[in-house]
Amino acid sequence: MIGSYVARGGQLHRRGSATPGPDGAFVGWADRLAVLLADRRPEGDFAYTNLAVRGKLLDQIVADQLPRAVELAPDLVSFCAGGNDILRPGTDPDEVAERFERAVAALAPAAGTVLVTTGFDTRGVPLLKHLRGKIATYNGHVRAVADRYGCPVLDLWSLKSVQDRRAWDADRLHLSPEGHTRVALRAGQALGLEVPADPEQPWPPLPARGTLEVRRDDVHWAREYLVPWIGRRLRGESSGDHVTAKGTLSPDDIKLRIASVA
Numbered sequence: 001m002i003g004s005y006v007a008r009g010g011q012l013h014r015r016g017s018a019t020p021g022p023d024g025a026f027v028g029w030a031d032r033l034a035v036l037l038a039d040r041r042p043e044g045d046f047a048y049t050n051l052a053v054r055g056k057l058l059d060q061i062v063a064d065q066l067p068r069a070v071e072l073a074p075d076l077v078s079f080c081a082g083g084n085d086i087l088r089p090g091t092d093p094d095e096v097a098e099r100f101e102r103a104v105a106a107l108a109p110a111a112g113t114v115l116v117t118t119g120f121d122t123r124g125v126p127l128l129k130h131l132r133g134k135i136a137t138y139n140g141h142v143r144a145v146a147d148r149y150g151c152p153v154l155d156l157w158s159l160k161s162v163q164d165r166r167a168w169d170a171d172r173l174h175l176s177p178e179g180h181t182r183v184a185l186r187a188g189q190a191l192g193l194e195v196p197a198d199p200e201q202p203w204p205p206l207p208a209r210g211t212l213e214v215r216r217d218d219v220h221w222a223r224e225y226l227v228p229w230i231g232r233r234l235r236g237e238s239s240g241d242h243v244t245a246k247g248t249l250s251p252d253d254i255k256l257r258i259a260s261v262a
Helices: 029-038 058-064 066-072 083-087 093-107 129-149 177-190 211-235 251-261
Strands: 002-007 011-014 046-050 076-079 113-117 247-249
Touching: 029 046, 029 076, 029 177, 029 251, 046 251, 058 066, 058 093, 066 093, 076 093, 083 093, 083 129, 093 113, 093 129, 113 129, 247 251
Parallel strands: 011 046, 011 076, 076 113
Antiparallel strands: 002 011, 002 046, 002 076, 046 247
């Protein structure tokens, strides 16, 4: 995904998942980061465009979103891409990283800053933990690209608070509203901002769950989310099919959306 944030007309684009707002559009960490950024600018001196569509592969992002981000010439672009490619069987993280670097090379001259993101540590995700080594390899490439192009890195692998199940939505693949908030706070830190809360703040204690309760939750998750996810993969479909990007939003628009799902 690409997000473009611009003071005096800059924008940010973001990839991927979020929680739907009142109009059915998703409200994610990039939207929350936009509010953090806008609050530091004079009124009317900030623009934000969200070009993201969940589920898109890297080449789709480059074809559909990157030209628009370059055209906007933003002060800041958030570029989170390649993760959906890594999830596909048979993909090579080295090859995906080469395409990722070409995209960053195209974005860097047009944007003041390109914020790149690593993938999450999937050790606690049953469906994805076997991909942990592949994700770690890709993350190493992302950090190397960031070094070469002077990009700040939103390091999601090291964000320990999202290892808690409350950071994730019911499908266990996409972040919950609180999870998105913590990622936005970490993104602010990556950009050198003083953020209003610690993204690693401990979660409140949870009551212990019995084995039967855990098993019942797992069965429900498999029926409601895992089986449809596998079906989409077999059909070559994505959860982002037929979804359009939110486009340009004002800080007030974003705050209303966030309030509806927080």
